[in-house]
Amino acid sequence: MNGLQIETIQQMLAIVTLLLGVLLIGIIFNAYRIVRQPTLLLFIYGLFTLVVGITFADLVSVFTPDEFIIAWSAVFSRIVVVLGLGVMAYGIMRG
Numbered sequence: 001m002n003g004l005q006i007e008t009i010q011q012m013l014a015i016v017t018l019l020l021g022v023l024l025i026g027i028i029f030n031a032y033r034i035v036r037q038p039t040l041l042l043f044i045y046g047l048f049t050l051v052v053g054i055t056f057a058d059l060v061s062v063f064t065p066d067e068f069i070i071a072w073s074a075v076f077s078r079i080v081v082v083l084g085l086g087v088m089a090y091g092i093m094r095g
Contacts (some may be wrong), residue, residue, distance in 0.1 A: 007061065014058030021051030042091025046084050053080030 025047055032040040060073040 010058050011062050014055040014062075018051060018055045018059070021047070021055075027049070039091050039095055042094065043088055046086070046088030046091055049080055049087060051084075053077050053082075054085050056080060068073030 017060065025044055028040060028044050028047065033045065054077070055079040056073040057070070061070050
């Protein structure tokens with residue numbers, strides 16, 4: 001496999017990850033509508049941020065061939081992942 005095939009596989013997996021994340025967020029949101037607990041809402045916000053952060057760098061590489069933007073999108077992606085995990089942890093600790 002050459003580099004282009006691996007990059008294509010990463011992009012396809014990023015789209016699958018995004019779709020599965022949307023499905024999971026939808027399921028948790030339905031649970032939130034039943035119980036109306038703010039912890040679940042914070043968890044959903046954190047999960048959304050986490051899914052976007054995980055897939056952001058790969059999705060940017062789909063739309064932009066510029067190496068500079070791709071490199072900085074990876075840095076931004078990691079920052080968003082850390083923020084998402086922090087929001088999820090805060091929601092759980094707040095309980």
